[in-house]
Amino acid sequence: MYGLETVNNGGDPVGAAITLLGNATAETFLYVTSEAISFEDFFDFAPTLTSAVVNINGDDVVVLYEDDIIVDVFGETIVDGTGEPWES
Numbered sequence: 001m002y003g004l005e006t007v008n009n010g011g012d013p014v015g016a017a018i019t020l021l022g023n024a025t026a027e028t029f030l031y032v033t034s035e036a037i038s039f040e041d042f043f044d045f046a047p048t049l050t051s052a053v054v055n056i057n058g059d060d061v062v063v064l065y066e067d068d069i070i071v072d073v074f075g076e077t078i079v080d081g082t083g084e085p086w087e088s
Contacts, residue, residue: 003068004032006054007061010080016065017053059087 003016024030031047033039034055039047056062059081064072075086 001067003065004051004053005063005065006056007063007075007077008056009060010078013061013063013070013077015068016063018049018051020049022048059084061086 002020003018004020005013005015005017007013018032020030020032030049031039031043032049032051032054033047034050034052036047036050039050054062059075061073061075061077061079061081063070063074063077075081076084081087
């Protein structure tokens, strides 16, 4: 089972805040957003999942879990992302 967590302001990851349900195969994309209408207006298709959990400000870290084990990280945990390369 896969899940996502956002880590804010240089905090430690504590575990998935949302669970990703369904099936995905290699080279499949899952689109997760905090605002479905804005997402659809910009990309012209619906997101896979909408959750307030991913309402981040650009310098936060996104952590992907598989069975409660971190398998991927966008950003660097325990680092405030302000001014870091992943800040948008």
